[in-house]
Amino acid sequence: MTVVIVIIGVNSLLREVRKKKVMETITEVAFDLFKQKGYQHVTVEEIALRSGIAKGTFFNYFQKKEHLLLHLANSYSQLMDQVVQRHREGTIKERLLHILRDILSIYLQHSDLLRLTLVETIRSTIETKEVSTNLTMFRETLRTLLEEAIRSGALRSRWDPNMSASVIVGLFLNTLIHGSPSLNEDELYEALLRQLDVVWEGIADE
Template structure:
């Protein structure tokens, strides 16, 4: 377990150093050698984690998914609270390295090659939302207005629109979190009804 933790920490270090260099110089101007020197690792170590320097950007989606896949931690919450907590966990990452992550998000959305891969993480998140809602419906905790696929898509669309507005505006990370929570709550009120209501 300790070895896995160290590997994960090193991969994150490579990710953040690469993003820092990319944001300073531009992706095309940064070599793998520069990244490895900044991290104090060998080139082979870099390639153990990332097949190309561009693939570093895809790790952002993986980090995001790791933050939300431990959904069992939310067992004491109702479904609306769970969904808001999922979006909050995704959003808190932006506050840790705001300038770097704004750059990373902007680059992901610019590159058709990268966005295709990023769609896998988005689909995983969508499936997570759908399954969460299905479980609550099957347990007769809630009923929904609309198709689950549509509800999950609208929630994700709202989340990503908010993030894109944050990337291109001068909003603070706190304002981003507040706007996502406000918009998500508004949508959930429209789509989800507790059975006892």
Template sequence: MLRESRKKELKEQIFLQALQLFQEKGFEQVTVQEITAKCGIGKGTFFNYFAKKEDILLYLGESQIDLLQQSIEKHRNIDEPKEQIMLVLDDLLLHFSSHSELMKLATLEIIKSASLAGKESTRVQQLHLQLASMIDRAKQNGKLHSRWETDVIARAIVGVYFHTVLSWTLLEVQYTTLSESFRKQLEVVWEGIDCI
């Protein structure tokens, strides 16, 4: 377990150091050699974690999905479905905003690349499936009464989540916090979800 934790820490370090280089020099101008030098690792070590430079950007989604699993487990005992969903997605947004400028850069680079955006879509689908599972559980337990199908509800919530992230990234909208903006928007959508 300790070894896995160290591997995860090193992967996160490579990710953050690479993003700093991308921010300073531009994604296209940075080489793997520069990344390894900044991290103090060899190329072999780099390639143990990332097959190519572009894959560094995909780590953003990968790390978010790992955090999603942890957050779902952490908030599993919250009975009220809206609050549980908000807490889970708040955890993701907090992680995203903890290195705000670097995360914005990673998001922009993914958006610019059709190949990377296509690969990242699997992470979006994983988020959708996890939310759908939470919503199904709430319906089965009688905690959520909605005329809407689970899939429609999950897609609406994913839409609010990514609208919040993209507005923050692309439009440079200034929120008190990213989480506050998400919560306000989800409140509006939830009024249409939690009704028969």
């Protein structure tokens, strides 16, 4: 009986490893094709062929091509903690600006593709009425940062930290989506900084 349980456990583990490997392959192939040809010009059939799987297998992992963009957005959101940990010094506003600058820099490395992921993330949120994982993580990270600053006395604010974090996320997304593609990182950062300055007095009682 023990041997049977062990065999079942091993087989289950191997299946999970294979599933993870297939998903990684699909994702890598798809993103390479998106960068080479543009998202709109890549088909599910092409992704499946390049990945060495049947078209039906693709749909076992992603319901449609757009879900690859959501997967990409969630993958990038995992970098959030690393970015926050790099900026532990300075005032709360300085830390926020450094964090947003780093995220902006990451975004601009793959701006065309990530712009699509942002649009798809927002569209999916509107359609399902559920906030996507990556936006939730972004907001929660900023909320935690604001709460810690309030508790330590580094920030005085009459506003709920969750609301303040949502406003900052909204400003950031607005800058990315509506910022001209011709703007470089410094120009986009300045645009973001001006918007944050407009609302900061409403967040901080200074």
